Amino acid sequence: MTADPVSPLPRSVHREAPPAVTAMVRLIRGSWVKAESYLPEVTQFFYGMLFTLAPATRDFFPINMDVQRNRMVRALVQVVQMVDQPDDLLPYLRHLGRDHRKFGVEPKHYEAIGTALLAAMRTQLGRDWTPDVERAWAEAFTIIARQMQEAAAADDNPPNWSAAVAEHRRVSWDLAMVRLEPERPIPFRAGQYLSVEVPQRPRLWRYLSPANAPREDGSLEFHVRAVDGGWVSRAIVSHTQAGDVWRFGPPLGRLTVDRENGRGVLMIAGGTGLAPLQSLLDELAQWGENPKVHLFYGGRTREDLYALDGLRMMASCNPWLTVHPVVERGNGLSGFEQGTLADVVTRHGAWPGHDVLVSGSPAMIRATVSRMLVAGTALDQVKYDPFTID
Incomplete structure (x- = not known):
């Protein structure tokens, strides 16, 4: 998991989940309250177990793990806790499954991630890790992994694209506009976004939205503001140069305008x-x-x-x-x-x-x-x- 979803809206605006799912999520949230104060220990155990079970997954992450360390575990837990909110969760998981193709993620990697997460939780919770709690976490993660794998398998696009920076212009001290020319056109629709890797921050993928509709020459324009603590955004604003090659994951997103519905x-x-x-x-x-x-x-x-x-x-x-x-x-x-x-x-x-x-x-x-x-x-x-x- 390389990005965090928007936190869920209040429960009242979602469809009611079946009682079994509600009970499962209640167990998950209750156990996480107890484990969250041990997040550094959970995270350290998780990555140690993951890289032992599936050494190839180390290449999915940046060299400096301090930047990434808590990000994946927090994203995993937040997603697990959203199992009873399918309106938010399912589109997110499908997008995430397609996007993770750029890493070369295979089904065995999902199994290793799930095993590592449950082992990390079991180690910290001790006697509070009951059979019912373990079953709840396992069932939730199985739902998540299945949705992601099905979406990845159904995607016929290449796993990633490359594009060269043609222009970098500072609009202000913290804002830049960047225009890129891809090797081959990226089949995005107006309103979609892309995951991006820049050479200054290898393996630190972030999401950016093109500010233009698809063009005949395939060029893309991005508006990037440097945010506090934003390793990637600050690198783009301050250090991007013409000729830099960026990598992109597949187009994602559901923002569209229907010109025909009369609204x-x-x-x-x-x-x-x-x-x-x-x-x-x-x-x-x-x-x-x-x-x-x-x-x-x-x-x-x-x-x-x-x-x-x-x-x-x-x-x-x-x-x-x-x-x-x-x-x-x-x-x-x-x-x-x-x-x-x-x-x-x-x-x-x-x-x-x-x-x-x-x-x-x-x-x-x-x-x-x-x-x-x-x-x-x-x-x-x-x-x-x-x-x-x-």
């Missing part, structure tokens, strides 16, 4: 979470007639809205698009709404008759979607992708 579209973008929505706008701009689109584009300050001028220019040429800039701090800014995206969007109501696309940090997605559901937006109106960026 309006509400897009909500926080910071560089704009990229997949800008990709969709880029695609829509190829058509003369489109659904009415309202884009709420937010950040802490005016400076965070790096693409606002270009979006306003697009809106001036496309009457179907309305751009609403939002800042959390900026009293007196003409033409801006003030507050968090969750605050501002819900001031406009529940948005009935609209498809809602949300993109940004996990915290922003969670807060915005939760507030919209409370305001009366229906869950089946809302789409978001369940991965962090760095």
